[in-house]
Amino acid sequence: MFxxxxxxxTPNPHGQTAPSTRPRLSGASSYTTAxxxxxxxxxxxxxxxxxxVENTRERQYHVALDYYNRAIAIALNESVxxxxxxxxxAKVLQKLGDLKRAMSDAKEAIVxxxxxxxxxxxxSSILAVTGKLADxxxxxxxxxxxxxxxTAGYAQMVIHRESIKQQLDPSYVPAANVQxxxxxYLPDDLAVLILKQLDVRMLAICxxxxxxxxxxxxxxxxxxxxxYIVDSTEDLLSQLPAYTKPRKLFPRQKFHVPEQILRRxxxxxxxxxxxxxxxxxxxxxxxxxxxxxSCRRPCSSCISIDKAAxxxxxxxxxxLNWGLTSHITEIRLPYRxxxxxxxxxxxxxxxxxxxxxxxxxxxxxxxKQFFKAWNSVLTEAHEATRLEALYMNDHPGIPELxxxxxxxxxxxxxxxxxxxxxxxxxxxxxxxxxSLMNYLQRIPNPQVPFPRLIDLNIDGVWDTAxxxxxxxxxxxxxxxxxxxxxxxxxxxxxxxxxxxxxAISLHESLLTCFPALRQLHLTRAMHLDNNMLVSLxxxxxxxxxxxxxxxxxxxxxxxxxxxxxxxxxxxxYVNLSQTEANNAVIAEFIRMLNTDQSPGLEVVALDTTDIxxxxxxxxxxxxxxxxxxxRNSANRAWRLRLLxxxxxxxxxxxxxxxxxxxxxxxxxxxxxxxxx
Numbered sequence: 001m002f003x004x005x006x007x008x009x010t011p012n013p014h015g016q017t018a019p020s021t022r023p024r025l026s027g028a029s030s031y032t033t034a035x036x037x038x039x040x041x042x043x044x045x046x047x048x049x050x051x052x053v054e055n056t057r058e059r060q061y062h063v064a065l066d067y068y069n070r071a072i073a074i075a076l077n078e079s080v081x082x083x084x085x086x087x088x089x090a091k092v093l094q095k096l097g098d099l100k101r102a103m104s105d106a107k108e109a110i111v112x113x114x115x116x117x118x119x120x121x122x123x124s125s126i127l128a129v130t131g132k133l134a135d136x137x138x139x140x141x142x143x144x145x146x147x148x149x150x151t152a153g154y155a156q157m158v159i160h161r162e163s164i165k166q167q168l169d170p171s172y173v174p175a176a177n178v179q180x181x182x183x184x185y186l187p188d189d190l191a192v193l194i195l196k197q198l199d200v201r202m203l204a205i206c207x208x209x210x211x212x213x214x215x216x217x218x219x220x221x222x223x224x225x226x227x228y229i230v231d232s233t234e235d236l237l238s239q240l241p242a243y244t245k246p247r248k249l250f251p252r253q254k255f256h257v258p259e260q261i262l263r264r265x266x267x268x269x270x271x272x273x274x275x276x277x278x279x280x281x282x283x284x285x286x287x288x289x290x291x292x293x294s295c296r297r298p299c300s301s302c303i304s305i306d307k308a309a310x311x312x313x314x315x316x317x318x319x320l321n322w323g324l325t326s327h328i329t330e331i332r333l334p335y336r337x338x339x340x341x342x343x344x345x346x347x348x349x350x351x352x353x354x355x356x357x358x359x360x361x362x363x364x365x366x367x368k369q370f371f372k373a374w375n376s377v378l379t380e381a382h383e384a385t386r387l388e389a390l391y392m393n394d395h396p397g398i399p400e401l402x403x404x405x406x407x408x409x410x411x412x413x414x415x416x417x418x419x420x421x422x423x424x425x426x427x428x429x430x431x432x433x434x435s436l437m438n439y440l441q442r443i444p445n446p447q448v449p450f451p452r453l454i455d456l457n458i459d460g461v462w463d464t465a466x467x468x469x470x471x472x473x474x475x476x477x478x479x480x481x482x483x484x485x486x487x488x489x490x491x492x493x494x495x496x497x498x499x500x501x502x503a504i505s506l507h508e509s510l511l512t513c514f515p516a517l518r519q520l521h522l523t524r525a526m527h528l529d530n531n532m533l534v535s536l537x538x539x540x541x542x543x544x545x546x547x548x549x550x551x552x553x554x555x556x557x558x559x560x561x562x563x564x565x566x567x568x569x570x571x572x573y574v575n576l577s578q579t580e581a582n583n584a585v586i587a588e589f590i591r592m593l594n595t596d597q598s599p600g601l602e603v604v605a606l607d608t609t610d611i612x613x614x615x616x617x618x619x620x621x622x623x624x625x626x627x628x629x630x631r632n633s634a635n636r637a638w639r640l641r642l643l644x645x646x647x648x649x650x651x652x653x654x655x656x657x658x659x660x661x662x663x664x665x666x667x668x669x670x671x672x673x674x675x676x
Contacts (some may be wrong), residue, residue, distance in 0.1 A: 001648045006550075009275035041078040045085070050665065053090060061346040065092045077144035083113035090122045095494065099126050114146055117153040119161060128164055128168075137164045192220045199263065224265050241459075241495045242523045242549050243434070243575050243605055266292040274480050275298050276323055280308030289315050293322055302330040313338030324350040334391065335361035341369035348373040353386055356451075360393035361423070374410050389416035394423040398461075402483045403440050405449030414450045419462035440482060448484050455492040456485065463497040481505040488512045492519040496549075503527040515540050530560040543567045549575040551605070558582030558610065565589065569598050577607035578581065583615040593622040600626060605644040607671075615653030616645055627666050644671040 009396075010030055052067035060313050068089040075082055086109040091356045109119035120143030126137035140162070141163045143504045146155055166172050183191040195206065195217060203223065207214045215225055261281055276292075278284060285446035303323055305311060312669065316338055328351045333339050338363040347354065359365055374385050392398060405411055440446065445509075458480060463524065471518065472671075480486065490513040498506070514536040522528065533556060539545070545568040561576060562584035569592060585606075592598050623640045630638050640663060645651055663670060 017064055036491055038078065040552045041074055041080065045074050045080065045082065048074070048483065048666075049085060049253040050090075054667075056088070056092060061092050061095050064091065064166055065096070068092060081112045083116050083119070084108040087113065087116060087118040087122070091118070094122060094126065099130070101302065102126060115148075117143070117147060117157060118146075121157060122158060124164070128167070128508065133164055133168050133236070136160065137168065140164065171626065181212070183213070183216070183555060188216065188220075191216060192223060195220070195223050203488060221581040239519070240547065240549055240573050240575050240603065242521055242551060252656045253512055256563065258282065263288050263291045272499045273595075274301040276300050276304070276319070278305045278309040278311060279285050283310040284315060286315065291320055293318070293461070300325070301327055302332075304326060304330070305546065306332075307335045307484060320346070326353060329353055330356040331603055332356070332358040334358050337362075337364060340364035341342070341366055341373070344370055344377065345376075347372045348377050352377065355386060356389040357387060358391035359420075359507060360391050360395065363396060365395070365397065367397035367404060369399075369549075370397070371404055371408060371410055375408075378410070387411055388413060390414055391418045393457075395417055395419070399461045399479060402449060402485060405438065406446040406483055407443050411448060413452060413474075415452055416455040417450060417453060418455075418457040420457050420496075421463070431643050446483075449464040450485065451487055451489070453485075453490055454489055456490055457494045458485075459494055459496040462495060463499055481509045485525075486510065486513045488516065491517060494519070495525075496521055496522040496523045498525040498528075501525065501527065503529075503532060507532050518544050519547040520545060521547070521549040523549055524555070525550075526555060528553050529555040533564060537564065537567060541567060542569060546570050546599075547573040549573075550579060551577040551607075556580065558584050561585050566591075569595070571601060572599055573603045574601060575603075575605040576609060577605050579609060581606060581609040581611065583610075585611055585676065586611060586615040586619050590620055590622045592653040593619075593626045596626075597632070600640075602628075602638070602640060603642045604640070605642070606648065607644050608647045610650060611645065611648050612650035613652050616648075616651055617655055617658050617662075620659040623666070623668075626664045639666045642669045643672070646673050647672050648672075 048067045048071035052071065055061075055064035055067065068085060072085050072089065074080075075085060086105040090102045093099075093105065094491060096171075097229065105121060106116075106119045106122035107114045108128070110123070112117070120139060122144075124136040124140040127133075127139060130554045140157060144154075144157055144161065147157070197201065198206065203217060207217050207265065251639035261276070266288070270619065279506065287517075300323060305316065306638040307317075311335070316333070318337060322344065324346065331347060331351070331354060339359060341364070344359075344365055348358075378385070398421070401419070462481065486509045493513065501509075506525065514539070528550075543564075548568065548571060549563070561579065561581050565574075565585055565588040571592065576588075589601060589604070593600060620643075627639055643659070643663065645656070645659075651672065656670070658671075660670050
């Protein structure tokens, strides 16, 4: 029977469905789609897992748990069995105190991977915490039977098993091969050599490990001979001092050294101190100094008292009277009012081999007496001292030092000179430069004051605020040029805040040293324009610059900056904030990253520039490719540590998101506040 409007289907005599006449696509594309979806799922799982690991390291356990939950949800949806996800979540749950769920995840990890060391350790530790020591021992023994003894982490499981056995039977003696004391098989001389590399805080921790370690550390005075404290502040703070944002991102750790630690150093050193260092935050009393003076007179090479160290002037005089010997090569006494002309005469007479002197902020030291002190110990008038590094930051005698050095050769061996001006109150003690400039003009054939100078810091000397408050006249901008302070051998120059220097003085000062500079920090130089920069570069095809900071130099356009960057193939730290840097500069950065011979950029600050979103995406992609290429070749470690693209009107939120994703696995800090 037929039904209107419908066509009867002819049955297949063989019982099979007739093939459709509709054209079908090839199966390759369907497999490709499935494969790409699986790859995308695995990439998403890896992303959430890495974020979870990062937050676990930072002890953000609730945030890490959320990332692990996302990764496991995607894995379950895609039927991906991954034991490490459950191991990681079990560890976080154990930290949060949810032992029941942690036990469940650890068992699931063991089911997926029978050799899951983290899973066996987690289950056994939870059972041990809950008082089920016998069950914990059974689980760890089962894991040891399953896992190969050559696997990383096997020794940790053995140590865990021995600790459980000791809890079950307090009289049980652990096996000798699982002892965790690394000094047991080393001679004492080698152990002392290792402990000598530790700082004071680590030595205090090591003394509490065992009685044997405490006896070893206390019985070796050489361990305490060079006490120091490690400051974990990022190197960025010293590489780009004018860049202030990292000081908020990487704040310096404020550590306090107890007086007992300092007294212990003096007691255990037994007169073998090679460095008498009083770090910032320490409050030394007369009892501590008595512990130092009770030892035999040491052969120290350094006396250093930090600016933040709380020590009275009377105690400082006691330290100097007792510790000044002919072996001293370094004295650092910054911002100490007790250091005056008399102390300088004593130092010059008692320490003939002095190499480093820091009298920053010591306003009671007068330059005429400073020169007379060393002139009295020199056998000849034209002889030079052995001083190689002089720190005179925030000192009112800076102009006198420069002018007198053009006539007298007392400090012609200096290789480092820091005369930065930061404290306006201290600088108001000086009257002016008029008489000094006249004196400089009357000197016949003035010499180059510091011909061997390598490192020069004149931060604030060319600042307009200093020019208006520090001196009676505006001749301070010409002082550096007149004294020929920037010599041809200079390698590091820091002139932060150079708003007062004019074009002629700036060009004459930089012309001799620019081709050899490895570090140039010249910020807010309003008169540094394109023509001057091209003239300074000259015909040099390559410049050895490693650290470059031209932030605030608004007279430079993007093409001039790109030309400068193209000749600096060794750049590592770059700060071009508040300039007209554009995509041409980014193109040079990308070309530099594609060359494996270059060390690679580690810090790039481009705050308030004309960079666009497309250019910064290409730059992030080039960084990611270089990171993968160098990591796979295992030649050296490299990564982009910081990228600052704040307040760039050409960069939108979508470009910022892409940049963050491209640089996330490199753990790069990306600073970006998209302007409204």
